[in-house]
Amino acid sequence: MVRAESLRDKQRLRRIEAVTDAALSRLDAADLFDELLDRVRDLLQVDTAAILLLDVPARQLVATAAKGLEEEVRQGFRISIGRGFAGRIALTQQPVIIEQVTSDNVVNPILLQTGVQSLLGVPIIARSELVGVLHVGTLTPRRFTPDDVRLLELVADRVSLASRARANTLDQATALALQRSLIPTQLPEVPGLEMAGRYVPGHASGVGGDWYDVFTLPSGWLGVVMGDVSGHGLQSAVVMGRVRSALRAYALVCDDPAEALTLLDRKVVHFEAGSLTTALYAMISPDASTVHVSLAGHPRPVLVDSGEPTTMLPAHIDPPLGLGTRQPQRRTTTLDFPPGAVLVFYTDGLVERRGELLDVGMARLMASVPLAPVETVCQTVMTTLDTEHPDDDIALLAIRRLTN
Structure with missing residues (x-):
């Protein structure tokens, strides 16, 4: 029993180290998103992972990076806050688990077409403000655990830091500043x-x-x-x-x-x-x-x-x-x-x-x-x-x- 708990503790530590690796901070935002999604897929043994960032004036989430759901990003998928799986996470700013995906609890057609069976999502928060949503999914039924939720929340923290860094690049900062001054x-x-x-x-x-x-x-x-x-x-x-x-x-x-x-x-x-x-x-x-x-x-x-x-x-x-x-x-x-x-x-x-x-x-x-x-x-x-x-x-x- 003690040996089993020790093994679980080592596995948990390995998971945390994988997403807090200092080497990640040297990547630009796009590469960091891709690396984090690759790591979280491996650590949680999931088939899909996606980051949706908040478009503040529109009050919508925009697909920004994805693994296993790349079509979301190619299509520029958007979902309003409060609508569907990701929208509910953004509205409540709480983790959401769906053990059996259906058209009643998910409105994203790409998720349904891909055949995702179970989903776990968490909000991405920075300075007490919603930044976006991070979610993972499996193609077979899965019961996500509290440890899974905590690991995904840790990844979401890294995403929030990266999204802020991306917004500080010169071109993006100029565009956003102009938009904010006009709307x-x-x-x-x-x-x-x-x-x-x-x-x-x-x-x-x-x-x-x-x-x-x-x-x-x-x-x-x-x-x-x-x-x-x-x-x-x-x-x-x-x-x-x-x-x-x-x-x-x-x-x-x-x-x-x-x-x-x-x-x-x-x-x-x-x-x-x-x-x-x-x-x-x-x-x-x-x-x-x-x-x-x-x-x-x-x-x-x-x-x-x-x-x-x-x-x-x-x-x-x-x-x-x-x-x-x-x-x-x-x-x-x-x-x-x-x-x-x-x-x-x-x-x-x-x-x-x-x-x-x-x-x-x-x-x-x-x-x-x-x-x-x-x-x-x-x-x-x-x-x-x-x-x-x-x-x-x-x-x-x-x-x-x-x-x-």
Whole structure:
């Protein structure tokens, strides 16, 4: 009995040394992820291992490294927090064991197609913040033990350190800093209103040309912007940043959204030649009862109100910015914002799908928006419209007028 316990202790020590080896620290993040996954597969005698890192603005996990599930990474697999096996781990930030995988407890089609039978997953935590999820699986039924959980948690600690190191590389840090400066991490608190937003990049760099912006004006009105600069990646994001800043400046000197977009159009034509941009600029009154909105080639917002059918706001859609033709006469539409109603602003990446009519995507969006708190609205829309596999950048903003 003593000899058996001694053997188990030696095996446990060997496992710990394998994942805390100082030589691992000399590897870059990608190589370290691969090495850790190889070691954990060997030590736990499992068939699959995967790391999914958190995309904070999208509130989604993204497949970053995998062994036995390489297709996840090739496809850029995404899963929303709270959804499926990995999403549940991220939501609870606790280990999860599935002894028998079924389509009821796993939503990732790659896991189901691979034939994984049992799964163990743990959260990846750094400085008390969720970084991602690490999970392993077997192709035959398996009962994972508390020792297995502790070893996987130790590996997750190493992954968290590596993910931080990766984010500190110059190119990635620049891209992330730009994205964070352009997409609000926190929306303003405005009496009588509740707001929530989402942003999902359609480009591997993590940045693109879509954005949303919300700001209070000296007059007490609330400015709301949604926009889409053509293209993807860092260059589109740079142009978007300049357009965003210019519109903020024009908002300070214009009380009419159409006037602000007219000035912005001149700026885009002159200084951002070749950058076609759609934009929405809305102003919400201090008492939140009225919305003034102007659209430059941008999709109409959706309005959901109690006892009324879900509708697109009956606003005029004027030409996009940057066409370079004769300046169009831009128009502002004034609309009521009833108490309890929800307004949903979005970019076309949310509704457009290859090989599908735009009307189909618009109808799907309108059917998916619930009359509910804005976090629920965003979560429901993002899940229903399959934003985990985007072909284009997606920006979404929900604003609800409170009833008291």
